Structure formats: structure tokens, C-alpha cells
Amino acid sequence: MTISENEIVTRNENVVAREVGGETVLLDLEAGTYFGLNAVGGAIWTALEDGPRTLADLCSLVASTFDAPDDVIESDIKALISDLQANGLVA
Amino acid sequence: MSREFSLAAECEQVSVSGAPYDRWVTPDGDIAAEFYREDSGFLVRFPGNADFHISKKLTQIVCIPAPGIAQTVIDTLFANSVTPLIGNHAGGLNLHGSAVDFGGVGAAFVGTSRRGKTTLAGACARAGHPFLSEDSIALDLSDQGFLLQPVRPVLRVFGDSAAYLTGADCDTFDGQQKAALDAGEALPFATRPVVLRAIYVLGPGDAEMPKITRLGASQALTEIMRHAFVLDVEDKARLSxxxxxxxxxxxxVPFLMLDYPRRFSVLPAVVNLLAEDLLGR
Incomplete structure (x- = not known):
């Protein structure tokens, strides 16, 4: 599935998160499953806790915090969002 | 909060209408417990052993044993499963595992079933380090940190472990059933809480020699969630x-992976490694 820049990403309200040791652990309260996010994933999750964001917003946010080429950031974030969508953590 | 526990007359377990909202399944695929809702609260069924009816406010627990079930089985289910379930539902912190007092410093062992948590606690006790619990770890937060509470002065192990821990012949114990070993001079029990210094997650037994490695915090959190007692998995506020x-x-608290070959002859070296590791923390 291809994710467009304007696609709005919304976090699942039934997921709680906690940062431990520089990583973010998500617990899906409905499914009872856990997921670990690295620092970039944690930053995206924190942004989504403030409300829905477009993919472009998320890319800008990460680009302003982490040092990496834009195309790499976009590709990594698309992969991450796809993964989160597949696991029902974001819509 | 006061809780009233009562033991009713034994009775065949009749089928419950509706599906359970949760189940505990052993690594072998057997159902260890089923959780149902009822008007007055919860029913926790241990198939073939006993039903525990728990009121919504956790103030009343009624146990109905299945026919022919020994009192020791009821005591074990109550202490090692029902009490920690209720404790966590009420805001406490109980984990599935065993715990040992190394000279005033506490160590807890967690891991999936049959990883050797109780045998390891027994091996520590045999070496003079009193055990605090064998299957359920009860933690309280204090000014000193997390305190491990003494739970029950009994070790329940399979026949080969019982023979090793007591020094008896293997034929003394039934190899297929767990034996209950009471604490005593040879297997001392800690009667006072101790500060928890580290939690060891027992590995699968792949290591060629005893080995301790540090677990990352997120790995530790996902690991420990597997060993928690949750009465109501659908209660999102409590789960959160x-x-x-x-x-x-x-x-x-540091979380460490402890792995070692599952041979009784290796256990003294494991105990020594633990004592050294804890001293350095």
C-alpha cells in the first residue's frame, strides 16, 4: 500500500505508550499486544498523541530533530506508518 | 481492604454459559485457567481443580473445589494465582516467578513455565540463601525501593528437582507430579521483606555455561508484561x-537475562554467579 504525503495519520485511542530506556513501548489495550519503537518511532508517536498529523507533517517533524536525508526519512516513516497501520496502532 | 475467603463444599465443575473472556494456556497448550464474568463479579476456573468466585469489589472470594481435590492444591491456587490476580486488580504489583534473599539483597526470577524458576529458588535456598516465594512475586514500593515480600514457605517441584533439593533418591518422588517441599533448615525461607536488587529472566537453556546479560528497558517491559497477573484483560483503565x-x-530495577544448561550439577555455579552479580549491584 502506498501512503500519500497528505494522508492523515491518527493513533488508536486504545493504545498506551511509555518511554523506557530511550525507546517507546506501546501496549494495545484491546489486543493485549506490545510493540517497541525506536527514538524516531517514539517521536512520531508523541506527535500523534497531540492529534492527527499528515505524513508530510511527520516527515518535517523528524527532519527537524534527526539528521538524515529527506528521502531516507520519508521512506523510513512510510515504512513505519505502514507497519503501525498493519498492527492496528494507527489509522 | 479486608477480604473474606470461604471454602464451599466440593462440586463438579458445570459448564458456564458463554465463552470465557480470557484464558491462561500452558506452553503445552493445556488450559490452566479460564476467566468468566458473572453478575456478582468474576469466576476464575482452574479446570479439574477449583472455581474461585471473586466479588466485584474484591471483598469476597468463594472457592468451590472439584471433587477429590486436596487442600494443598486449593492453598496453592489461592496463594500463587488468585491472590496475585486480586492484588494487581487492586493496584498492587505481583509477578509470576520466584524470589530469593541473598543476605538482605533480593533477586527475582521470572520466565515462562518449566524454565526452572522454582528449582533455581530451591537451589539458592539449599546453598543458604532463603527463598521468599516460588511461583508468585509480591512487590511493595517503599522508601528503600521495591520490596520483595515473603509469600509462602513451600517449594513445589517435579520429582527430579525434589530429589536434587532434598538429597533423596529419585525413586522417593513421583516424576510426573509436583512434590511440595516445606521450608526448613535445609531449605530456608525468608520471613522478612528484602529490597529487590535485580530481576533475572530465565533463558531457554541454550547457554553452554551460566551467563548473565543485561536486557534493554523496552525488552524488559515487554518481557515482564508476559509474567503479570491480570484479572480483567478488558478493563482498560486497570490494564493501563x-x-x-x-x-x-x-x-x-535492572533486568537481566540468565541462561544456563538445565543440569542439576550446574546449579551451584549458577547460584555463585548470582551471588557475585548481586554483590556488584
Whole structure:
């Protein structure tokens, strides 16, 4: 599935998160499953806790915090969002 | 909060209408417990052993044993499963595992079933380090940190472990059933709480020699969630609160992976390694 820049990403309200040791652990309260996010994933999750964001917003946010080429950031974030969508953590 | 426990007359377990909202399944695929809702609260069924009816406010627990079930089985289910379930539902922190007092310093062992948590606690006790619990770890937060509470002065192990821990012949114990070994001079029990210094997650037994490695915090948190007692998996507020309590534990206490070959002859070296590791923390 291809994710467009304007696609709005919304976090699942039934997921709680906690940062431990520089990583973010998500617990899906409905499914009872856990997921670990690295620092970039944690930053995206924190942004989504403030409300829905477009993919472009998320890319800008990460680009302003982490040092990496834009195309790499976009590709990594698309992969991450796809993964989160597949696991029902974001819509 | 006061709780009233009563033991009713034994009775065949009749089928319950509706599906359970949760189940505990052993690594072998057997159902260890089923959780149902009832008007007055919860029914926790241990198939073939006993039903525990728990009131919504957790103030009343009624146990109905299945026919022919020994009192020791009821005591074990109550102490090692029902009490920690209720404790966590009420905001406490209980984990599935065993715990040992190394000279005033506490160590807890967690891991999936049949990883050797109780045998290891027994091996520590045999070497003079009193055990605090064999299957359920009860933690309280204090000014000193997390305190391990003494739970029950009994070790339940399979026949080969019982023979090793007591020095008896293997034929003394039934190899297929767990034996209950009471604490005593040879297997001392800690009667006072101790500060928890580290939690060891027991590995699968692949290591060629005893080995301790540090677990990352997120890995520790996902690991420890597997060993928590949750009475109502559909109660999101409580589940979330429990997740945060476990997060606090992970950030306060080192989590380590302990792996060793599952041979009795290796256990003294494992105990020594643990004692050295704890001394350095």
C-alpha cells in the first residue's frame, strides 16, 4: 500500500505508550499486544498523541530533530506508518 | 481492604454459559485457567481443580473445589494465582516467578513455565540463601525501593528437582507430579521483606555455561508484561495503570537475562554467579 504525503495519520485511542530506556513501548489495550519503537518511532508517536498529523507533517517533524536525508526519512516513516497501520496502532 | 475467603463444599465443575473472556494456556497448550464474568463479579476456573468466585469489589472470594481435590492444591491456587490476580486488580504489583534473599539483597526470577524458576529458588535456598516465594512475586514500593515480600514457605517441584533439593533418591518422588517441599533448615525461607536488587529472566537453556546479560528497558517491559497477573484483560483503565506500574519497575530495577544448561550439577555455579552479580549491584 502506498501512503500519500497528505494522508492523515491518527493513533488508536486504545493504545498506551511509555518511554523506557530511550525507546517507546506501546501496549494495545484491546489486543493485549506490545510493540517497541525506536527514538524516531517514539517521536512520531508523541506527535500523534497531540492529534492527527499528515505524513508530510511527520516527515518535517523528524527532519527537524534527526539528521538524515529527506528521502531516507520519508521512506523510513512510510515504512513505519505502514507497519503501525498493519498492527492496528494507527489509522 | 479486608477480604473474606470461604471454602464451599466440593462440586463438579458445570459448564458456564458463554465463552470465557480470557484464558491462561500452558506452553503445552493445556488450559490452566479460564476467566468468566458473572453478575456478582468474576469466576476464575482452574479446570479439574477449583472455581474461585471473586466479588466485584474484591471483598469476597468463594472457592468451590472439584471433587477429590486436596487442600494443598486449593492453598496453592489461592496463594500463587488468585491472590496475585486480586492484588494487581487492586493496584498492587505481583509477578509470576520466584524470589530469593541473598543476605538482605533480593533477586527475582521470572520466565515462562518449566524454565526452572522454582528449582533455581530451591537451589539458592539449599546453598543458604532463603527463598521468599516460588511461583508468585509480591512487590511493595517503599522508601528503600521495591520490596520483595515473603509469600509462602513451600517449594513445589517435579520429582527430579525434589530429589536434587532434598538429597533423596529419585525413586522417593513421583516424576510426573509436583512434590511440595516445606521450608526448613535445609531449605530456608525468608520471613522478612528484602529490597529487590535485580530481576533475572530465565533463558531457554541454550547457554553452554551460566551467563548473565543485561536486557534493554523496552525488552524488559515487554518481557515482564508476559509474567503479570491480570484479572480483567478488558478493563482498560486497570490494564493501563498496571502497564505504567510495570514501566516504573523496569526503570527502577535492572533486568537481566540468565541462561544456563538445565543440569542439576550446574546449579551451584549458577547460584555463585548470582551471588557475585548481586554483590556488584
Amino acid at each position: 495503570a498496571h502497564f505504567f506500574r510495570l514501566s516504573n519497575l523496569v526503570q527502577a
